[in-house]
Amino acid sequence: MKRLLLIPLLLAACGTTTTIDGLKTYSYEGGDHQEGRIAYKETHPVGGPHNAQWQNCGVYTQDLYPEYAVHSLEHGAVWVTYRPDIQQSEVLALQEALNGRTHTLLSPRRDQTASIVMTAWNAQLDLERASDPRVSAFIQKYEQAGTAPEAGASCSGAYRETQ
Structure with missing residues (x-):
């Protein structure tokens, strides 16, 4: 009887880390719920204290x-914002x-x-054009990523008002 020797195969993921040119990163922890207006350190906040309700995604x-x-x-x-004066084609x-996308x-x-401006928890990227390939790279890297303290939590059924 022949014995079959099984050699375990280790499959390693390519382990590629996506580096996005111009990306700024920060270090905020989650879970700090506060009422009322909050003075953020960054003009466009990337983390820190926030209201107990989340903004419905959309x-x-x-x-x-x-x-x-x-x-x-x-x-x-991922929160994508644009200056109100950009061309409508850019917004589209x-x-x-x-x-x-759900989040x-x-x-x-x-x-x-x-x-x-593209913002995720602890990450931000400034861009000039919607056609920039970094738009999709940022979304791929940060939407529902493990870098967010509560990734996977709902992004609907809460606050939907605007300023």
Whole structure:
């Protein structure tokens, strides 16, 4: 009788780490719920204290209150904002890039200098065009990523108002 020798095979993932040019990272912990307006260290907050309710994910035509949007970031959402004066074709391209995604927010933001700002919990990227390949790279890397303290938590059924 022949003996079959089984040699365990170890399959290693490619282990590629996506590096996104221009990415800024931060270090905030989650779970700090506060009522009322919050003074954030960054003009466009990337984490920290936030309202106990999260902003429902989706597309908005008015500025969002950051206190609710930051809670969505904690749930693994990506918040894409644009200056209200960018071309409508850019806004439509952003909508297309986010179409069908469950944990994204899209809204204008009056007080930003970059045309487009992509924000996730502890990560942010400034862009000038919706056609920039870093739009999809950022979404792929951060939507529902393990970098968010409560990734997988709901992004619906809560706050839906705008400023």
